[in-house]
Amino acid sequence: MDMRLFFTCMLLNVFTGLFSQETIESLDDLNFDKMPDQTRQHYWLIMTDDGMSQPILVPIIIVKGVGSSPVLGLVAGIHGNELNGIKVIQEVTDEIDLPSLNGIVIAIPGLNRNGILQNEREFIDGEDLNRIFPGKMDGNRSQQFVWQISHKILPHFDYLIDMHTASFGRVNSYYVRADLSDDNMSKMAVLQDADIILDSEGAPSTGNQSSSTRTMRAEAMLKGIPTITVELGNPQVFEKVMIERGKKGVRNTMMWLGMVGGEIEVNTDTKFCEKxxxxxxxxxxxxxxxxxxxxxxxxxxxxxxxxxxxxxxxxxxxxxxxxxxxxxxxxxxxxxxxxxxxxxxxxx
Ligand SMILES: [Zn+2]
CATH class of the missing domain: 2.40.50.100 (RNA polymerase II/Efflux pump adaptor protein, barrel-sandwich hybrid domain)
Structure with a gap:
């Protein structure tokens, strides 16, 4: 690159905060042992292929502190029109003070890449990814994509917060679904400081799928990973209040896990629902x-x-x-x- 052009680009970056995506590496697996401590890394994770022989890439943010545990997973956008969690992840991972972080945050700001691009809940084949776990290695489009999630992503997590919103045409309070019979998940639910906590086992979904298929939360729980689902308001929008509340929940969870310092703040008069x-x-x-x-x-x-x-x-x-x-x-x-x-x- 010509030096004048280079400096113009640098100047533009200073004024606009633009960031060149050329610098982001694509990975076939999340082997974060090799990643340096006390860094915030951005990657594209290779999932399946599209019809132009190109990999379907999912954005991954890894914030690595001291030590290799705990690993907190944050996932947003398994439903492609549920966006508030994406902004929660972008902001909360950016605000982590690296020198004082213990453990690792692995965050996925937009898991259902194809649904997001189409403003749709479902994957490109019209399937709800969050009903077909664990997927199938040799299955159809969405089954193979979910198989990659089950094998490349979930096994790395010690704890997981899965962020959703209401579906199209509906609105939600800020509420959490969690299996309250489990101490860890019950605690994680309370830490989100939500309006409502709904006791929910996360059992395999029946619906119109095979009775052996299930949600990502249920799949993670089967793997022994304490997991909650957080419902942050409404679809296809960024809502400032919901994003702030979601961030507070993640920060509280990190404090409880001993990943960061600070004082846990829970001050909403949360209502508990049994069903x-x-x-x-x-x-x-x-x-x-x-x-x-x-x-x-x-x-x-x-x-x-x-x-x-x-x-x-x-x-x-x-x-x-x-x-x-x-x-x-x-x-x-x-x-x-x-x-x-x-x-x-x-x-x-
Ligand atoms: Zn959802």
Missing amino acids: SFWIYSDVGGFQELMVQLNQVLEKGDRIAIIRDPFGHVLKEYVAPESGVVIGLSRNPITMSGDRIIHLGILQN
């Missing part, structure tokens, strides 16, 4: 919601009214049990079988 379910409409029309996120409901409280196109009331829905509103639909147009609210049933 949850969605309430679905059984008529079609225009839905008017009468409740808000995090609202506590008594059995019989009105939750929604559905009207026909002329404004006549077709049906009123009430809470079938007392509970708290975890999530809700934000699309008024409602077919039979559409979701109205996600109701959490409070622990006694």
Whole structure:
């Protein structure tokens, strides 16, 4: 490169903070033993191949302190339209004070690369990656991609925080799914300082997949890795408040693990739910919601009214049990079988 061009580029970098991606190495495996201590490294991890014979690359941030444990995994974007966690990872890994870090953070700011590029929850073949673990070495597109996650990424983690948001057309409170019968996972859940903690075993998902397939959280738990799912607000947006709350949860977790110093801050009046379910409409029309996120409901409280196109009331829905509103639909147009609210049933 001509020296004038070089200095112009340097100057541009100073003013814009631009960073040349040419310097980022692609790796076939995460052998971080060879990586120097007290560094923040960025890599592309090679997963499967696309139809142009190019590797499908996933961004990996490795922040290495002193010692090789614990290894905290942070994953965002296994659902391609769930973005808040990506920003949590970018900021929280950048803010770690390297000289005082113990252990290693391995963070993936955007796991479902193809879904992210298409603004879609699913992988390129329309499959939900978070329902088909452990994947298959010789399976279809999404199964092979998930197989790579199961074998190249998960085994490195000692603890895992998997970051999600609501699905398209719905909004969520800031809530955590965790198996509260386990002390480590219960503690990790509390440290997120969330509005709601939902006790959830992470058992294999049945759905329309084979009953042997499961979520990434369930797969990690089977490998003995304490794992929680954090639901950070809404899809396809960066929400400042959710990002800050997510970062606080990660920082609290790192303090608890002894990875960084500082004082754990948990000050939200978190509600604990023993189970949850969605309430679905059984008529079609225009839905008017009468409740808000995090609202506590008594059995019989009105939750929604559905009207026909002329404004006549077709049906009123009430809470079938007392509970708290975890999530809700934000699309008024409602077919039979559409979701109205996600109701959490409070622990006694
Ligand atoms: Zn998700």
